[in-house]
Amino acid sequence: MRRLALFASLLLALTACGGDDDSAPLDASIPEDAFDPHMGLRLPRCEDTDPAPETPLPHVASTLVSTLVPHVDRQARSGPRNPAQEVGETMYRDLDYHLVDVGPGQPHLTRTDLGANTTATTERRSLAWFAHLSDFQLVDDESPTRLARIDNASIPGGLRAQEAYLPRAVSAMSRTLARVEREERPYDFAIVTGDCADSAQQNEIQWVIDLMNGTPGLHTDSGDDDDPVPGEANDPKDPFDPTPFPAPWLFVPGNHDVEVVGVSAPNDRLRETALGVDAPSGTRDYRQWYAPVTSGPIPADPDRAIVDRDDIVEMLRAATSSGPHGPAGHGYPATGEVDTSLGANWTYDAIPGLLRILSIDTSDLTGGSKGMIRRPTVDGWLIPELDRAVADGVLVMLASHHSTTSIDRVVGEVGGDEVEDALTPEEIEALVASRAEVIAWLVGHTHDNRVRAVPGPDAAHPGYWEIMTSAIADYPSQARMIELVDNADGTLSIFATIVDYDTDDCMERRFRALTQMEWVAAWVDDVSRDAEDGNVQLVRAVPASAQAAVTAARATAPSRIESLTTLAE
Template identity: 30%
Template sequence: MNVPYRFVKPGFTIGILIAVLLITVAVGAYPIDSKVVTTLDRTVLPVAVPSTSPAILPYEVSLYSNNGYGNWEYGDGLGYEKRLDLLSPLYNNTTGTNSGKLLRFFDMTDIHIIDEETPAQAIYYGYMGGESSGYSPVMLSTTQVLDAAVQTINALHKEEPFDFGISLGDAANNEQYNEIRWYIDVLDGKTINPDSGVKDDPVPGPLNDYQDEYKAAGLNTSIPWYQVLGNHDHNWIGTNPPDDYLKTNYTGEYILNMGNIFTDPSGIKSRGLYMGSIDGRTVYGEIIGVGNVSDFRTPPKVLAADPDRRVLSVSEWMGEFFNTTSHPMGHGFNRSDAEAGIAYYSFEPTPDMPIKVIVLDDTQPATDADAGGYGHGSLDQKQFDWLVSELDQGQADGKLMIIAAHIPVGVEGSGSSLDEYMAWSSVAEISEQQLLDKLHEYPNLILWIAGHRHFNTITPQVSPDPDHPELGFWEVETSSLRDFPQQFRTFDIVRNSDNTISIFTTNVDPAVKEGTIAAQSRSYGVAAMEIFNSTLPYLPSGSYNAELVKPLSLEMQEKIQNYGTPVIP
């Protein structure tokens, strides 16, 4: 590599230049498995922990493998379950055939890109048990998992192109600048240094530990991708707007002193527990500075402070999506709305297809009343009025409509202790029932997609009027890339010959290659599920593939009868 002399700045020594060149050459990329398939072809199945294995604690990562935690194998594929819940009981499902494909896209959600060395996290709530959202070792390698998912998407795109992709929120785990930059830079295909504070290298050499710099593949540049705001993108660990004490803590050295926000009525004003951090010099990400304040002689610190850990407001967070090399610029947001912190918008994926996507911000704003944390769903009157206007216009224009939001609406709880923190807010200006009642007025609304709860669930939002089944719509949730099963989804919307449409929704496991950091993360995800005794639907794989049939109004039956590329049997 020749470097002309005129490009060498004064004072830039030849020794420094050589060092820079050596670092550049050393940075490589992580490969994925050569076999890229969906869960239609194979599933990831946890291998049961032997009955003779002792119970271990979440932070005892070095004991996972030898005690049978985190093992997995490939299992058989999972076909589509045909769902007719929205249709009249008189519907005859034997006459229709798939005639024309209208749209193909993917969604991913709850990536939770984590700066594991930040002093402002909540490890205390999970390292001994409790909530895996507070701690599990998957937090060490979130950027590498995203990179593997992106490469998997690219491979699927070569086989059958996507019209677009959308990320449904919680891109960052803790609203930090460096977290959202890593996220966007992975999608843009930049060189990623997933380290903060001082440089750490637990295992000497390149591409062999979670702190190593690497070159992300980047999403195929022909795929436009869009972004949704999540509660973790603008709240401390997704639960509360940060106060001045928290904001100072993020960029400092001292590990956060916080009480138990789930039991103490003082919430984030409570004190008495050091929340802990990760020692990035260690192979297994050993925990430092966690426990009762009374157990420490002096306040614990992280290895180094870092100004890039600073908190981003919603406006600042949105602004980062204009610093990108992929498209569209802003990834759905426009500059004026970004300056105002308005994180909802609509777009039409393809100019020659009557389909409209409406993106909501249904997270709780800082101005919302605290009703047990800020992880609930919420809409204010202003956004609701905008939503009604968008739905009215889409219906009048004869467009099929999809709503994308971070938090689902009208779904049953999973039985988890976190359910009360994840449901629709009891103090929202627009109640959940008010929202559902309005949505059921639009026969062209076909789909609501969401994340937030970290598992794959499909809910039929059946029409309240049996004589008009077309007023129902499907709600599809997608699991997190952070926690098992670490999947994203593809969607294929197909016109049928019997005046219905089918939405084929398919789970996809990132095609991780054995020996890579992403593959290790999958093992950690399986182990965390086993150790925390997590309750997931559709075990053992956590996957659910379905053909979701939606009846159309007479007007839309006529309008779309000639749309779509032919479906090959």
């Protein structure tokens, strides 16, 4: 209708200019897209919506230095318009929901919930230095399996305003962490705790691998080769050269990596839908202005094939063999058979002889977004691996997508039958907290920053720290830098420091603006702004079984504590 109205007004104007001759032909020099109100554009130019500000946001090492604060407070109620639609974005921009201010830094809060404390300063040694990221949910936003039609403030995530720009945000975080890193102290590794992809598709998993490895010409487009803004390198569907992640990275599977849109266990019908041309629950159509939701028909794409655990493991093992884009397998063994019958779990010596990571696959193949841990996995893999860690005298950190607070025992999302051999959250926490060698558990899933102490039964088994890092996909799109420090007094400190990504071009700025807009408009869940969940120093006693390893590591460990120097500068 808007195109018809424009055509009618243009015709009336030309007729008026032509005097009384109603039969005068239209000027053939008028370009065809003159009758298109968007002049050939299918997305707004980000240079128009998010130009470089007069005062750019500062590039800082971490939120210890300064924070990014929305210009407008989060609303108590969700806004009336979806920010992922043009009318919603226009409304919220007019209300300044996208504007960012610079706020004060947030110092480390020392937490001693597990009974240990420290006053150590000069004798400290840095034992490990790594990054924790989570929930990219890198999405094929043109897939027939999307749930765009049911997206609303109560059930968000089916249609994100910023989703097309997600790869640019991950690349921006890689660039930011590379800038912060000192040549003298490279990161030991990084861990991504699940939901790297959004809907268990082959193309999404491959995009994640190529994005983290900095593969040139990354093209996160499916179906037809879309070009919403004519020209090269000027819209999110154009190929671009991402910044490679600056450290070896480890992959932890989440529910979105192995379930369709993170909630549906794959079946023949869903596999057929993914490869088809009909989108029953709605997907984006980049052939039209502002990529509106459509049910089809849409161009099909064989790369949208649904993958399972074994497929993902093999894709990761094939991705790289060694070097800066490793490690080979990204947590999984580089060679030999990988048994996923108890889950796509892995064991990785992140700091050989000192720190071991155990990744638990908590995805529930009965369906549903919540996680599940079953007795055969605990008895057949977790407990034997913990026993082996004690025998080897190493510290242990667990990693999984789900926190125990997002674990259940039912088939599907809600209301299903109980799974008899599934453990309750309380059983899992009691088991892990009783293992003195486990000092921390890294998680994601909830799209929030949270730090929780899970106490053990006695002083010899003090429990562990659960560290949750927010999603890249949603506000505030942050990472954590984690540093393990020996205090030389029988205690360890785990410094966890939040890092914001730098924005160096308009597409990165647009991602930030749209992500913040969704949060201020209350179209996504709130996130913690409590100091206890932000920058923290988590104190914990050295387990007796690993004391010798900690003492030995001190001999070559740096005395400079990156969390108190590099991240504070």
